[in-house]
Amino acid sequence: MSKSAIEQPQAVVTGAARGGNGDGQARRTGRLHGLLAELDNPGVLLEGCRRLRDAGFTRWDAHAPYPVHGLDDAMGIRMTILPVIVFVIGAIGTLTGLALQWWANASQANDFRLVPTFLQGYAFLISGKPYFSLPANIPVIFELTVLFAALAAGIGMLALNNLPLWSNPLFASRRFLRVTTDRFFISVSVRDPRFERAATHRLLAALPGCEHVEEVFELPDSTPPRWVTPALVIAGVASLVPMALIVRAWGSKSGTPRFHIVQDMDNQERFKSQQVNPVFADGRAGRPPVAGAVARGQLFEDDHYYLGGRYVKPVGQAADQTADPSSSGLAWEWFDSFPPPVAVNQALLDRGQQRFNIYCAPCHGLDGDGQGPVRVRSEELETPLNVLSYQDEQVKSRPLGHLFNTITNGIRTMPAYGDQIPVYDRWAIVAYVKALQRAGGATVEDVPPDQRVRLR
Amino acid sequence: MWGWPIVNFVFWIGIGHAGTLISAILFLFRQRWRTAINRFAEAMTIFAVMCAGLFPGIHVGRVWVIYWVFPIPNQMEMWPQFRSPLLWDVFAVSTYFTVSLLFWYLGMVPDLATLRDRARTRIKAIAYGIFALGWRGSMRHWHRYERAYLLLAALATPLVLSVHSVVSFDFAVSQLPGWHTTIFPPYFVAGAIFSGFAMVMTLAVPARELWGLKNFITMRHLENMNKIILVTGLMVGYAYGTEFFIAWYSGNGFEQFAFISRALGPYWWAYWIMVSCNVLVPQIFWFKFCRTNIPIMFIAALLVNVGMWFERFVIIVSSLASDFLPANWGAYSPTWVEILTLIGSFGLFFTLFLLFCRYLPMVAMAEVKSVMPQAHATHHHDFDYNPDEQ
Numbered sequence A: 001m002s003k004s005a006i007e008q009p010q011a012v013v014t015g016a017a018r019g020g021n022g023d024g025q026a027r028r029t030g031r032l033h034g035l036l037a038e039l040d041n042p043g044v045l046l047e048g049c050r051r052l053r054d055a056g057f058t059r060w061d062a063h064a065p066y067p068v069h070g071l072d073d074a075m076g077i078r079m080t081i082l083p084v085i086v087f088v089i090g091a092i093g094t095l096t097g098l099a100l101q102w103w104a105n106a107s108q109a110n111d112f113r114l115v116p117t118f119l120q121g122y123a124f125l126i127s128g129k130p131y132f133s134l135p136a137n138i139p140v141i142f143e144l145t146v147l148f149a150a151l152a153a154g155i156g157m158l159a160l161n162n163l164p165l166w167s168n169p170l171f172a173s174r175r176f177l178r179v180t181t182d183r184f185f186i187s188v189s190v191r192d193p194r195f196e197r198a199a200t201h202r203l204l205a206a207l208p209g210c211e212h213v214e215e216v217f218e219l220p221d222s223t224p225p226r227w228v229t230p231a232l233v234i235a236g237v238a239s240l241v242p243m244a245l246i247v248r249a250w251g252s253k254s255g256t257p258r259f260h261i262v263q264d265m266d267n268q269e270r271f272k273s274q275q276v277n278p279v280f281a282d283g284r285a286g287r288p289p290v291a292g293a294v295a296r297g298q299l300f301e302d303d304h305y306y307l308g309g310r311y312v313k314p315v316g317q318a319a320d321q322t323a324d325p326s327s328s329g330l331a332w333e334w335f336d337s338f339p340p341p342v343a344v345n346q347a348l349l350d351r352g353q354q355r356f357n358i359y360c361a362p363c364h365g366l367d368g369d370g371q372g373p374v375r376v377r378s379e380e381l382e383t384p385l386n387v388l389s390y391q392d393e394q395v396k397s398r399p400l401g402h403l404f405n406t407i408t409n410g411i412r413t414m415p416a417y418g419d420q421i422p423v424y425d426r427w428a429i430v431a432y433v434k435a436l437q438r439a440g441g442a443t444v445e446d447v448p449p450d451q452r453v454r455l456r
Numbered sequence B: 001m002w003g004w005p006i007v008n009f010v011f012w013i014g015i016g017h018a019g020t021l022i023s024a025i026l027f028l029f030r031q032r033w034r035t036a037i038n039r040f041a042e043a044m045t046i047f048a049v050m051c052a053g054l055f056p057g058i059h060v061g062r063v064w065v066i067y068w069v070f071p072i073p074n075q076m077e078m079w080p081q082f083r084s085p086l087l088w089d090v091f092a093v094s095t096y097f098t099v100s101l102l103f104w105y106l107g108m109v110p111d112l113a114t115l116r117d118r119a120r121t122r123i124k125a126i127a128y129g130i131f132a133l134g135w136r137g138s139m140r141h142w143h144r145y146e147r148a149y150l151l152l153a154a155l156a157t158p159l160v161l162s163v164h165s166v167v168s169f170d171f172a173v174s175q176l177p178g179w180h181t182t183i184f185p186p187y188f189v190a191g192a193i194f195s196g197f198a199m200v201m202t203l204a205v206p207a208r209e210l211w212g213l214k215n216f217i218t219m220r221h222l223e224n225m226n227k228i229i230l231v232t233g234l235m236v237g238y239a240y241g242t243e244f245f246i247a248w249y250s251g252n253g254f255e256q257f258a259f260i261s262r263a264l265g266p267y268w269w270a271y272w273i274m275v276s277c278n279v280l281v282p283q284i285f286w287f288k289f290c291r292t293n294i295p296i297m298f299i300a301a302l303l304v305n306v307g308m309w310f311e312r313f314v315i316i317v318s319s320l321a322s323d324f325l326p327a328n329w330g331a332y333s334p335t336w337v338e339i340l341t342l343i344g345s346f347g348l349f350f351t352l353f354l355l356f357c358r359y360l361p362m363v364a365m366a367e368v369k370s371v372m373p374q375a376h377a378t379h380h381h382d383f384d385y386n387p388d389e390q
Helices: A003-007 A042-054 A071-075 A082-106 A134-160 A175-180 A197-205 A228-250 A346-359 A373-380 A400-409 A423-440 A449-455 B004-015 B017-028 B032-036 B038-060 B063-069 B085-117 B122-132 B139-172 B184-210 B219-250 B253-264 B268-286 B294-321 B336-359 B365-371
Strands: A032-039 A060-063 A184-189 A210-217 A309-312 A331-334
Touching: A032 A042, A032 A175, A032 A197, A042 A060, A042 A071, A042 A184, A042 A197, A060 B139, A071 B139, A082 A134, A082 B139, A134 B085, A134 B139, A175 A184, A175 B085, A184 A197, A197 A210, A309 A400, A331 A400, A346 A423, A400 A423, B004 B017, B004 B038, B004 B139, B004 B184, B004 B294, B004 B336, B017 B032, B017 B038, B017 B085, B017 B139, B017 B184, B032 B038, B032 B219, B032 B365, B038 B063, B038 B085, B038 B184, B038 B336, B085 B122, B085 B139, B085 B365, B139 B184, B139 B294, B184 B219, B184 B294, B219 B253, B219 B268, B219 B294, B253 B268, B253 B294, B268 B294
Parallel strands: none
Antiparallel strands: A032 A184, A032 A210, A060 A184, A309 A331
């Protein structure tokens, strides 16, 4: 940019807080800030700085568009403490990386009960490796060290330089605009103990290469316009409104689904089985089957085979076919025979024995005496189970259908096995139970004569 | 499969390495010619890392929960898994972006002050003035500023080496043939510098033609950068050779199969594009004629960019397409959506770069001034910078 462009009035506007459109004169406060000398080149700047340093000035500065080498020495600037700050903050970064990873992946939440849930660590077991293994943590430690140190270098430099500082009396000088382009300046503050308005002016003017010396005045104390305070108060109060709404929502209940920015398929436009559906007269979203419908594979017609019993009409009474059997005076009757699909033979008994030993023997014992290992253990624990022996008269007197039903649905503390043992296998177990009962009360007379020799 | 987004992520993050290398490592080595190109190389770094950052977001599928990668306290007591290289990536890339941005911005503060002081409208003066932070060229400030800049360069140097090493851990720490090798960190870093310099050339050559920067970015700069491209290209070629040697030397059948199928398998064309662009093309820079010929160097830089993209494609896709079990084998080809994400990232990159050229100082003015002969207070004649030198 040419020199003439610099001197155009509109070019003087140079920053958010700068004095104004060339009316620096009008806005002077009359309080002197200091003196500003403009120099021609870095060589004379170096010489000028040496002279001021040797004259014992302390509150003064040199300004240049780039760092002029040798000036640190000429001005007597001491080495900055910045490297120490960077080292310390970097070391804090190292420890932060270490502590963060240990806390997040290796600490046990139960060890720190006072820590709120959202801060608790979670011991994370990966491939059976130790919770805390330093080598895998090195990269993150390194990155955090560099991050902390770099931020300390950048922010620390600005802080030590007292930047950002958008307002400075020097900015009111038009000539000073070129300090960031191609000119060199020395400024001396009135707060320097050696400052004397006239003598210092003469000293600066006598510096080699000095082209101009001017007086710089303090900026007027600027008070904000009147509307600023109420506006800040209103803005401050308004800023609390969203937080207050969140707190209110937090403490209240709502029937509608929570607000999702991203639905993530959590809420879908469909009815769940227990919800109300206004389309249907009964309001039920889950629809019952049509009356009389039977699901495929669930037509359990043969009561003998599937239930072991049936409702019968007591003698001399007419059954009402349409009414619920339990309320129509019908009586339940157990079958005391095997149903037609079950042929009683050696194969059935073998199957029954094999299934019995899996499902029944743990409690009932291998011979049905009610002393299976679970029963024995329950007595050791002093919480005995009531397991009847198959030789018990009550058990012996039960019809086959009742035994089948007991296996299907359980009885007293015995659980139901209908879901685990298929129907045919249940009948096989019934056959085997009857065989055990017969064997329990047998005498040597019941053994065929040719087999008796094996008993000895 | 880790397909397109990860290829693009590694490609962009690699390009992002040249800026900090020029700024930090060449600064520490006192390579003063760097002052002419460091500003826009750094800008390129920042924009490339921004492009790279997009792709993991696309890759995870649910971009709205991408913040789960950061260790933010939450009611679920859910923390990231710090032993995973993917998490190291998060820390490495975000640290790299932060430090690069800081380095770029702090380096620009004195130049922003220049723009503030030379602004012709009040709006410009205020806008630049805010970001200039009230810089007034004070020597006491310059003293700390230079110290901070040196410290940042010293910190950024190991950082730039660590970032692509960590990116390579994403592959090297897994057990897949073709990935599970110790050469990956240096191999990736060399490739990153190689691709980054190629991208700097791609941007610098048109920039100096279009905006009259020929006195700042001289033929000497271009030649120096071409020499670096040649050297890093040789390093990359050496790494390609070493991979094959180790596959043979290890006696591991899976490893051998992986490399034979790289060169001769279903993706052979990608492999040979990579080798020709990355190893053969830079060889022309042995000749001074090629190092100083603008059209030749520009085309070579473009080819290196293409080659380095294919390098990542070869590494990622060919290893994943045929792993240990033939039952897992498959062929990968990108969808049109994936291809558009790559094109879109170039759009973002060039948009940001052009905005930067329009509104911010492209050349580090204060730094260039400080290495000009007139800057030397004592006027002795050990000039580091001679714009007339061709």
